[in-house]
Amino acid sequence: xxxxxxxxxxxxxxxxIDNIDEIxxxxxxICEKGYKNLYLVGSGGTYSMASPVTxxxxxxxxIPWYWEIAAELVKAKPVSLxxxxxxxxxxxxxxxxxxxxxxxYAQSLGAKVISLVGEDGCPLSECSDYVFENKKASxxxxxxxxxxxxxxxxxxxxxxxxxxxxxxSFMGALKKMPDVLQGVREQxxxxxxxxxxxxxxxxxxxxxxxGNVWGxxxxxxMCVLEEMQWIATxxxxxxxxxxxxxxxxxxxxxxMLFKSEDxxxxxxxxxxxxxxxxxxxxxxxxxxxxxxxxxxxxxxPLVSPLVMSAMLERVSxxxxxxxxxxxxxxxxxRVVEY
Amino acid sequence: xxxxxxxxxxxxxxxxIDNIDEIxxxxxxICEKGYKNLYLVGSGGTYSMASPVTxxxxxxxxIPWYWEIAAELVKAKPVSLxxxxxxxxxxxxxxxxxxxxxxxYAQSLGAKVISLVGEDGCPLSECSDYVFENKKASxxxxxxxxxxxxxxxxxxxxxxxxxxxxxxSFMGALKKMPDVLQGVREQxxxxxxxxxxxxxxxxxxxxxxxGNVWGxxxxxxMCVLEEMQWIATxxxxxxxxxxxxxxxxxxxxxxMLFKSEDxxxxxxxxxxxxxxxxxxxxxxxxxxxxxxxxxxxxxxPLVSPLVMSAMLERVSxxxxxxxxxxxxxxxxxRVVEY
Numbered sequence: 001x002x003x004x005x006x007x008x009x010x011x012x013x014x015x016x017i018d019n020i021d022e023i024x025x026x027x028x029x030i031c032e033k034g035y036k037n038l039y040l041v042g043s044g045g046t047y048s049m050a051s052p053v054t055x056x057x058x059x060x061x062x063i064p065w066y067w068e069i070a071a072e073l074v075k076a077k078p079v080s081l082x083x084x085x086x087x088x089x090x091x092x093x094x095x096x097x098x099x100x101x102x103x104x105y106a107q108s109l110g111a112k113v114i115s116l117v118g119e120d121g122c123p124l125s126e127c128s129d130y131v132f133e134n135k136k137a138s139x140x141x142x143x144x145x146x147x148x149x150x151x152x153x154x155x156x157x158x159x160x161x162x163x164x165x166x167x168x169s170f171m172g173a174l175k176k177m178p179d180v181l182q183g184v185r186e187q188x189x190x191x192x193x194x195x196x197x198x199x200x201x202x203x204x205x206x207x208x209x210x211g212n213v214w215g216x217x218x219x220x221x222m223c224v225l226e227e228m229q230w231i232a233t234x235x236x237x238x239x240x241x242x243x244x245x246x247x248x249x250x251x252x253x254x255x256m257l258f259k260s261e262d263x264x265x266x267x268x269x270x271x272x273x274x275x276x277x278x279x280x281x282x283x284x285x286x287x288x289x290x291x292x293x294x295x296x297x298x299x300x301p302l303v304s305p306l307v308m309s310a311m312l313e314r315v316s317x318x319x320x321x322x323x324x325x326x327x328x329x330x331x332x333x334r335v336v337e338y
Numbered sequence: 339x340x341x342x343x344x345x346x347x348x349x350x351x352x353x354x355i356d357n358i359d360e361i362x363x364x365x366x367x368i369c370e371k372g373y374k375n376l377y378l379v380g381s382g383g384t385y386s387m388a389s390p391v392t393x394x395x396x397x398x399x400x401i402p403w404y405w406e407i408a409a410e411l412v413k414a415k416p417v418s419l420x421x422x423x424x425x426x427x428x429x430x431x432x433x434x435x436x437x438x439x440x441x442x443y444a445q446s447l448g449a450k451v452i453s454l455v456g457e458d459g460c461p462l463s464e465c466s467d468y469v470f471e472n473k474k475a476s477x478x479x480x481x482x483x484x485x486x487x488x489x490x491x492x493x494x495x496x497x498x499x500x501x502x503x504x505x506x507s508f509m510g511a512l513k514k515m516p517d518v519l520q521g522v523r524e525q526x527x528x529x530x531x532x533x534x535x536x537x538x539x540x541x542x543x544x545x546x547x548x549g550n551v552w553g554x555x556x557x558x559x560m561c562v563l564e565e566m567q568w569i570a571t572x573x574x575x576x577x578x579x580x581x582x583x584x585x586x587x588x589x590x591x592x593x594m595l596f597k598s599e600d601x602x603x604x605x606x607x608x609x610x611x612x613x614x615x616x617x618x619x620x621x622x623x624x625x626x627x628x629x630x631x632x633x634x635x636x637x638x639p640l641v642s643p644l645v646m647s648a649m650l651e652r653v654s655x656x657x658x659x660x661x662x663x664x665x666x667x668x669x670x671x672r673v674v675e676y
Contacts, residue, residue, distance in 0.1 A: 037402075044581020058416045064375075064402050071577035072548060075601045078396045079501075098577065163417075204570065210410060222574070222582035230585055232542065234572050236560070239409035239436065243382020244560035246670050247568055263413045274676040332584050338612040 001189055003317030006182065012137045013178040016145035019132045020152045020171070026130040027156040030112055036084035037064040038157065039106070040150075041073055043098045045223050046090045049143060051215025052305040053088070053150045059263070060166070061158045070102035083110030088153055090115060092142050094122020103127040116149050143219075143309040144181055148174050151302075169296045173303050176294040180303075184290050184310040192314035195283055199254065200322045202281075203232060206248065207256045208271050210238040211264030212301070213287075216308045220258070224316045228327040238267040242274075249278045259286040260304035285311055339527055341655030344520060350475045351516040354483040357470045358490045358509070364468040365494040368450055374422035375402040376495065377444070378488075379411055381436045383561050384428045387481060389553025390643035391426070391488045397601070398504075399496045408440035421448030426491055428453060430480050432460020441465040454487050481557075481647040482519055486512050489640075507634045511641050514632040518641075522628050522648040530652035533621055537592065538660045540619075541570060544586065545594045546609050548576040549602030550639070551625075554646045558596070562654045566665045576605040580612075587616045597624040598642035623649055 038057065040050035047069050054067045066080065070089070073081070081087075087106040091099045094117040103113045104127045115128035118137050125131045137145055151174060158164035199205075205225060209217025214237055221235035236245045238257075255275045259268045275282055287307040295303060320327045332338070376395070378388035385407050392405045404416065408427070411419070419425075425444040429437045432455040441451045442465045453466035456475050463469045475483055489512060496502035537543075543563060547555025552575055559573035574583045576595075593613045597606045613620055625645040633641060658665045670676070 044578060047578065047581070055414070058404075058418075059414050060417060062417050064418070066396075069575060069577040071605055072575070072602055075605060076393070076397050076549065077601070079398060079400050080396070080402070211414065222578070227582035227585045232570075232572070232586060234570070237407060237410070239407040240382060240385065240560070242671070242676070243385070244565035247565045247668060248570060249670065263415070264410055267409055267413060270676070274670075277676075330585060332587065332612075333580070338580070338608070338615075 001185060002321065004313070008136055008138070010178045010182065012134055012145045013148065013181065015134045015136065016148040017175050017178070019134070019149055023132060023149060023152045024156050026114065027153060028160065030086055031157065031160040034084070035086050035112070036082070037066065037080060037086070039073075039081055039085055039087045039111070040065065040067045041070050041087050041089045041099070041102050043070045043096050045142070045219055046096070046099065046146065048215040048219035048223070049090065049146050049150060050088070051218070052147065052212040053154045055212040055214070055262070056151065056154055056302065057158070060164050061161065062163065063157060063161055070096075071098035073102045074098070074105050081106060081109060081111060085109070085111040087111050087113045088150065089113065090117070090146050090150070091124045092118045092137055094118060094124040096124070100124050100127060114153060116146055144177065144306050147306050147309065148177060166299050166302070169299045170302055173295040173299045176292070177303070177306055180292050180295060181306060181310040183293065184307055185314055187290055188311045188314045192311070193318045195315060196318035196322045200319065202254050205231065205233050205254045205256050206245070207233055207235040207258065208238050208241055208268065209258030209260075210267045211260050211262040212305050213258045213260040213308045216305055216312060217258040220256075220312050224312070227330070227333070228316065229319055229323060229325055238264070238271050241271050246274070249275055251279045252281075253279055254281040255279065255283065257282065257284045258308060259284055259288065260308065261287055261301040262304060287311070339523060340659065342651070346474055346476070348516050348520065350472055350483050351486065351519065353472045353474065354486040355513050355516070357472070357487055361470060361487060361490045362494050364452065365491060366498065368424055369495065369498040372422070373424050373450070374420070375404065375418060375424075376492075377419055377423055377425045377449070378403065378405045379408050379425050379427045379437070379440050381408045381434050383480065383557060384434070384437065384484065386553040386557035386561070387428070387484050387488060388426070389556070390485065390550040391492045393550040393552070393600070394489065394492055394640065395496070398502050399499065400501065401495060401499055406440075408434075409436040411440045412436070412443050419444060419447060419449060423447070423449040425449050425451045426488065427451065428455070428484050428488070429462045430456045430475055432456060432462040434462070438462050438465060452491060454484055482515065482644050485644050485647065486515060504637050504640070507637045508640055511633040511637045514630070515641070515644055518630050518633060519644060519648040521631065522645055523652055525628055526649045526652045530649070531656045533653060534656035534660045538657065540592050543569065543571050543592045543594050544583070545571055545573040545596065546576050546579055546606065547596030547598070548605045549598050549600040550643050551596045551598040551646045554643055554650060555596040558594070558650050562650070565668070565671070566654065567657055567661060567663055576602070576609045579609050584612070587613055589617045590619070591617050592619040593617065593621065595620065595622045596646060597622055597626065598646065599626055599639040600642060625649070
């Protein structure tokens with residue numbers, strides 16, 4: 001398929017899976033010594049990728065967790081972040097300044113820092129206690145491989161906490177992702193092209209999602225449409241939509257709805273029923289449209305963020321081609337000083 | 339001043355303050371019996387009003403807390419929400435369906451529910467363990483009176499937890515709010531009129547804030563500009579701005595920056611320095627511009643959300659007048675079924 005190298009994609013996902021044994025050993029070590037809470041920390045893309053992990057913890061675990069933007073964490077200095085905390089973060093380049101500062105700050109308190117990076121030895125590695133690398137990862141393949149490892153980390157903490165009976169099924173599902181996600185991209189390709197063709201000149205998209213694909217919703221709006229395509233967006237949680245943003249609904253408004261298979265799906269269904277009465281410009285991205293061979297039914301909802309990410313990669317690629325706007329062009333980020 | 343009744347505004351704020359003794363008794367009772375964590379729960383406006391409370395807890399307390407959208411909470415059923423949880427919520431009308439469902443669900447688990455309402459006896463009261471009413475409160479005055487009571491609740495939990503040495507100064511500051519906030523509205527009136535005059539036809543605003551005024555940023559975008567004026571917005575945290583949304587910066591983009599006096603202020607300063615290089619359409623709403631008579635310097639940053647809310651009320655009012663678009667008009671909310 002256009003836009004990425006299938007062999008590299010598979011290799012990156014396989015490497016994420018290969019890291020799981022080391023991840024387990026690291027988490028087991030932390031659990032043996034004891035810890036008090038988990039901090040999911042990131043910047044932009046990695047902040048939004050932590051979102052489904054917080055949702056997994058919320059819905060399946062009693063471990064206290066906090067979700068923090070790296071740059072705000074360093075300023076706010078949360079009282080509950082301390083020597084018994086575990087920080088989980090990522091930076092593919094390993095050079096994201098805010099994330100590095102957050103890791104350094106956490107380490108200065110005695111917290112343990114777990115980092116996912118492209119290449120060990122990067123600046124983020126130097127202020128991390130546990131580093132998992134994935135050398136071939138590039139921006140195109142970033143999200144799914146981060147999800148696999150983030151999920152593996154969180155799942156191990158949960159299992160060790162005597163909860164999450166779905167552990168084995170979930171890990172089994174993660175290990176199927178190289179085949180499954182390649183299949184998702186293939187199946188999604190035509191729909192993505194069709195959407196991109198229809199919307200290449202659409203100036204504004206309202207992105208609505210919930211639950212474990214809220215991070216994908218927020219990220220697609222900010223990191224793809226805004227950052228990579230310079231298209232204006234609003235991202236709004238489906239449960240919040242009815243409390244203000246609803247009034248923006250009109251026949252000219254383009255809606256992108258992000259549907260997971262988790263418990264919050266009815267929240268997006270409700271938005272869909274409403275907006276379809278008022279505009280024809282409704283695109284639903286639904287993980288349920290995909291056969292996920294080898295994934296047990298009981299854990300299908302848990303991998304929705306991975307499926308959604310694979311689906312949206314196709315949308316990004318076709319939009320960039322049809323708009324003749326490369327996904328790597330930036331006006332400002334790492335171009336000008338600020 | 340145009341747009342609200344000063345006597346009622348004062349009365350509503352005074353009533354919020356009068357409730358503090360009862361609030362303290364309720365919180366003291368809960369603390370004596372013991373509890374495990376706090377859930378700040380709301381829908382739209384009341385969800386965003388909980389934001390500065392979570393920031394206060396984050397920066398000054400070790401009490402575990404979670405911030406939840408009411409409708410999502412009911413679907414997601416967080417594992418950590420249980421009989422030892424305390425839910426703090428609000429609905430002026432007392433009829434917000436999602437908030438009522440969340441309170442009912444929490445009570446069904448044995449959690450204690452504290453609710454702020456307009457009038458006791460409303461549907462939300464019926465599924466709450468502790469109810470604080472404020473009969474004269476109307477939408478115009480809602481935010482600041484909710485803040486006073488939310489803050490009083492959280493501060494009491496913190497004090498009883500042996501932390502928050504600023505307790506007395508902070509409570510002293512809250513009690514000054516009727517005078518202080520009336521003064522803020524007066525001082526802000528001209529600037530708000532000037533902004534509204536300049537921007538009455540501006541079709542899109544980028545709203546950027548952080549820390550304890552992130553809730554105000556999110557709420558002004560969604561609940562005022564979108565819901566009450568049908569003007570498109572994006573709200574983005576200042577720490578996240580540089581990770582995607584920054585690329586939307588151009589000379590035509592209108593920026594509204596929301597500056598608190600808390601630790602995260604430099605995050606918004608950084609956005610300001612950047613956007614001023616690229617557009618003249620930059621409005622900074624800065625709580626530091628106001629003399630807050632009787633508020634001790636040490637707790638000034640803690641009342642920034644109240645100051646910001648009073649400032650923004652003026653902006654809403656002047657926008658609605660100059661745009662001849664009443665703040666109470668809705669196309670959909672409580673107008674059509676969905």
